[in-house]
Amino acid sequence: MENNAFYVALSLLLNFDASLFQIVALSLQVSLLAVLIAALLGFPLGAAVALWRFPGRGVMIVALNALMGLPPVVAGLIVYLLLSRAGPLGEWGFLFTPGAMVIAQVVLVLPILAALSRQKVEELLGEYREQFVSLGMSRSRMMPTLLWDARFALLTVLLAGFGRASAEVGAVMMVGGNIDGVTRVMTTAIVLETGKGNLPLALGLGIVLLTLVMLINAGAYLLGELTRRRVG
Amino acid sequence: MTSFNAPFHASSVLSLPPALRFEGVAFSHQDKVLLGPCAFTLEGAGPTLVMGPNGAGKSLLLRLAHGLLSPTQGRVAWSGEGSPRQAMVFQQPVLLRRSTVANLIHALAVNNVPRKARAKLAFDALERFGLTACTDTPARVLSGGEQQRLALARAWVLSPQVLFLDEPTSALDPAAIKAVEAAVREFHQRGTRIVMTTHDLHQARRLAGDVLFLSGGKVREHTPAEAFFNAPVSREAQAFIAGELVE
Numbered sequence: 313m314e315n316n317a318f319y320v321a322l323s324l325l326l327n328f329d330a331s332l333f334q335i336v337a338l339s340l341q342v343s344l345l346a347v348l349i350a351a352l353l354g355f356p357l358g359a360a361v362a363l364w365r366f367p368g369r370g371v372m373i374v375a376l377n378a379l380m381g382l383p384p385v386v387a388g389l390i391v392y393l394l395l396s397r398a399g400p401l402g403e404w405g406f407l408f409t410p411g412a413m414v415i416a417q418v419v420l421v422l423p424i425l426a427a428l429s430r431q432k433v434e435e436l437l438g439e440y441r442e443q444f445v446s447l448g449m450s451r452s453r454m455m456p457t458l459l460w461d462a463r464f465a466l467l468t469v470l471l472a473g474f475g476r477a478s479a480e481v482g483a484v485m486m487v488g489g490n491i492d493g494v495t496r497v498m499t500t501a502i503v504l505e506t507g508k509g510n511l512p513l514a515l516g517l518g519i520v521l522l523t524l525v526m527l528i529n530a531g532a533y534l535l536g537e538l539t540r541r542r543v544g
Numbered sequence: 545m546t547s548f549n550a551p552f553h554a555s556s557v558l559s560l561p562p563a564l565r566f567e568g569v570a571f572s573h574q575d576k577v578l579l580g581p582c583a584f585t586l587e588g589a590g591p592t593l594v595m596g597p598n599g600a601g602k603s604l605l606l607r608l609a610h611g612l613l614s615p616t617q618g619r620v621a622w623s624g625e626g627s628p629r630q631a632m633v634f635q636q637p638v639l640l641r642r643s644t645v646a647n648l649i650h651a652l653a654v655n656n657v658p659r660k661a662r663a664k665l666a667f668d669a670l671e672r673f674g675l676t677a678c679t680d681t682p683a684r685v686l687s688g689g690e691q692q693r694l695a696l697a698r699a700w701v702l703s704p705q706v707l708f709l710d711e712p713t714s715a716l717d718p719a720a721i722k723a724v725e726a727a728v729r730e731f732h733q734r735g736t737r738i739v740m741t742t743h744d745l746h747q748a749r750r751l752a753g754d755v756l757f758l759s760g761g762k763v764r765e766h767t768p769a770e771a772f773f774n775a776p777v778s779r780e781a782q783a784f785i786a787g788e789l790v791e
Binding site: 440445446448449460461464 | 607610611612630631632634638640641642650651654655702
């Protein structure tokens, strides 16, 4: 019975195993912070691309769409090069800290949030444009109105970003280093424990990761549905 | 038959709102002339009803006048300095995904009305347009008639000197139509220049001070309402009125 992976996984969870919860907490901190920063940058960026016509706009849209599929290891490599001792931001001493992991995940998530919010905002703008012009609104004044009115769609976009951040392993592994107690998150721990043959712990972490993602998605779905029904 | 109701004239209007002049205005798209060239001046008390069959260019004319579109030829000019404060009410009201009162507050905010003054103006307008009961209702779950009243209230809080209405009642039931027409009269009484399109002759008879008649992208006639309904000059307007009466 003790060798049953599910049993071990469940007992780890039910006993509130300290090292397990440290890993879970760090994972959440890193991914949530990364998604928050990416949203603060990506939503206005997406809205700006939807609102303004400028040379290179088409290239930018294609680039943002393409970067949605940026391989995490490539994002990790870029951030690694930037933050390494010899790199341009080497002085920050950020490499192998949670901060570096946040930066790497921002790089991964930002294109998703910008590209998807660009689509949503552009759809809404098609509907609102004449009324906005009639009200004498400038493009920069339209931006906050559009972002707020697209809030339900953007919540889904945010979830897509969070899903990406919490599930990836390549980027955080490269720039975080999977240091026990410092930069070990759920995905890197799963890789490590699987490699060591500690399948129960790996599975336990996997179950926690899945459950968390499900809970966050369910919460956001419910919130979205309730308010959508209320606001129409 | 209600069509000979006394048309609405505002003798109470002291100073006339800014005059609108189309100077050889034309609009073409992909080498096809959709409107004009047309030249006319709206300077009377109004309300001006823009009439004509579907595809005559009524909506286009309104959008050019309001500045939503730029003419490909000629220019739109206003009396006085610059262009006046304007608002437009569309056939399908475009409302924000917010509460009823938040829609009004937003319009006031983008027009730089001081924050402190916004709520009072908004609530006054809700009361005037019979929307007090739906203050916090999401605007997009209001009924069609309520939505259009909210669009009118939004225009009202901006105190426009000119109000354009593009077929504002074509999707509404009689009670809602009545409310919209009452609102149009209130705007008119406040001294707002009204320019409204409709294809409903009865409605035009009830509201019009003067009629601008379009067909095939050309202005065929611009005459006082009484003259237009009793003795239309252009062949197109004669046919339009006759066609409507036999229905």
